[in-house]
Amino acid sequence: MSKTVRACLLIIGNEILSGRTHDKNLPYLAEQLNELGVRLAETRVIPDITQTIIDTVNECRAKFDYVFTTGGIGPTHDDITSDCIAAAFGVPLDLNDEAVKMLRSNYANPDVDLNEARLRMARIPRGAELVENPVSKAPGYRMENVYVMAGVPMIMQAMFQGIKHQLVGGKPMLSGSVGGYIPEGMIAEVLGKIQDEFKNTDIGSYPFLREGKLGTTLVVRGEEQADVDAAVSRITDAIIGFGREVVADEPAS
């Protein structure tokens, strides 16, 4: 029996909740984790409020195998993630020598440019393991099962590439899909029967509209390629059985 390894993403930042910034880290992390056999099981977007961050981190690190946070580790007053992580774990937030060294490497004239605000980025909860930031040097870190990463997608992605070898996953979820110019409501009943038959898969149904024509994409996810393929094949037959056209390149929604 394979254990399902579950992760939670905490997106920290008022700018996401205000609608100003559109998160791009969720889809990236979801796909990367899936390849490693780790399921993104929940995501929370929370504001820059100390107690909310502390409580959410503590709840989620107990509940999930891995927690990833993005955002709030920059040099400005609104970057409070590290203070909150230290508080959540009940450890001091130290100026970390290794992190200072990393930061210095980012400046031609570190004695001038590495000012007090930038040094905030070298304050790391005691006991954490640093995560390299090849883009702008200010590191992320791992504290037990919590990975603290930057919010800027390019930096977040670089950090993730540096830690993914540490993650221990279960079986990756495989997926297959088929689309058809058929309304959801027409295929729903037979789809439910196919789902009952293929209990080792999850079949998702997603409507689309293309060039004025209504269609549905059916996505089958499961741990065994044979199950996925068989279910996709049955769904394809069902679409054809209704006399409807199968779509080769169904659009992602």
Place this chain on the structure above:
Amino acid sequence: MSKTVRACLLIIGNEILSGRTHDKNLPYLAEQLNELGVRLAETRVIPDITQTIIDTVNECRAKFDYVFTTGGIGPTHDDITSDCIAAAFGVPLDLNDEAVKMLRSNYANPDVDLNEARLRMARIPRGAELVENPVSKAPGYRMENVYVMAGVPMIMQAMFQGIKHQLVGGKPMLSGSVGGYIPEGMIAEVLGKIQDEFKNTDIGSYPFLREGKLGTTLVVRGEEQADVDAAVSRITDAIIGFGREVVADEPAS
């Protein structure tokens, strides 16, 4: 004293957590709610798992003034939101006459086309108030402080336009912003001081990279236009004080 009215968005669906579908409802809802003086205080993305949906709905409806859900109210087997809402409130899930009537209006030949699967969309928790769906007729609904809406953005938006007059907000958050070709770490210290001075505002700092030049957008949010304007003006002076160029149209990230 104005009370802050807080809302939570629950995005329900495996397709968001797998990275396949990119949510577009959060930014829309955030901006719309803000105009009504309602703060989007948290968002959770949760999978199509019955107990998770029930528990999350119950936790969040107690914690926030309003809860909005998107997704999972279609005709297929993976649409389980209504079952979960009924269970969360401890009420039966009835076939709702008014909802059936709405659905019938969507079909030229309802006696044939309104099959059992489609009738699933007329199952509404007892006591709920329907929310019209001008696009595809299958309604959403309100159950106490929980609004249940479709996941398809076009439909979700139409539903929201139909219910927004019901929402009672506090003072809307006003915002102003200024960008400059200045690194965050350079302006961070003075920015912290400006934040300390303008305690009625929240100042957010967001780095950007444009044409190879590093810059920062500073966003000031507050309930009073005068506070917002004064803080933006002070930040603008600070950028100029560093001899840096102010950006007229700073990019959204």
